[in-house]
Amino acid sequence: MSHPRRLALTAGLLYLVTVVTSIPALAVKAPILKDPATLASPAVRNALLGATLLEVVLASSCVGTAVVLYPIARRQSETAALGFVMSRLAEAGLVLLGVAAMVSLTTIVPGTTIVPDGPTAAPATVSSATSALVAIHDWAFLLGPGLIPAVNALLLGSVMYRSGLVPRIIPAVGFIGAPLLMASAIATLFGLVEQVSAVAGLAALPVALWEISLGLWLTVKGFRPEAVARLIRSAAEPARAIE
Template structure:
């Protein structure tokens, strides 16, 4: 297995991990704390919530992994865009981690104060709702918005380099403006983040990331000029084996 094939395999695996980790976390494990306004004073499902937070941490780390793994390859196409992709992925991961910390804070407050004598229940509920609201905003500005920027940066690099079939990055480049529009509409209260419009707008970018991950795992990179061995400065010709 060549080094570029290994790079594609690792990067594709990281992309698939983001799906494997984020979808169960959002739809299954974190449901009790996200959809129960009084969770902080309820019986709670702390173990379930902590598992969901752990999956979000895995998602954040996998986000960084996709960019760091691909950087040595895609920088040969355009180093500025490649560095921008790494930065945007790291920012996305950081925002996700802020949401994780806010939910873990709710769990800690519930365990330490809920039901104890002298606890101001109303204040505790307000604090819990505020922390969940922080997580909701991080979900919009992190996984809800940053994938559009990621698609524009990496999609451009993949489209120009032809490392994968152009139809794959084309989905990301088409979907990025739709996702940006949906996130902006949610930011200004015009639509809800869970609305049908928001879901439809997110589909092309989700399809781009999933298809990119699957292609790199199964097929690897296609032949491309940027994968050609580099020529050391001053030689003027490729290196050849010694006779």
């Protein structure tokens, strides 16, 4: 295992990067996706492309948090640590699917389709394609950043809570937020709640607080030394028994 303080600092910074990229990206893209006709403006297209760039960084940071934390998380639970890596990969993949849909939207202008050496599409065709791309983004957003963070909170939260690597109040907030976020995602799936709404925002708040708190703690404080020492001792005991 690399130096625990270095791991904690890197993971904490990556968690904070996920926050500072996801919030402005959502603020920029939400009104554009509600009215894709505004993409006729070059400034609006550039704004959406900026949001996609932020989300590419977001996806990379999601994977980074899991990869960086894996060496120490696996000492508490190999299953939970590996599950966290896989769930982060799934989340990043869905984020990138949404990015692909948004980039595709920027090539569609009301009344025409920009296709190299291709024909000009009829307005009705463009409207259908636009609606399909927005739907792909919305479902990818719901199943990715809208749902998987609840799974992340349960997997990584269990490792952090049982190991004591961080104060237990931090993963406890994630445990509270996970079922709320899941319930919100299911309600959105069945059309009971708007995907971007005050209700959905409140349901996502505890998980967001868990991630922000974890990122800040790991950046400023790092892992608790006594918890790291305990994990290292427990990993060494089977080796001694074999000897």
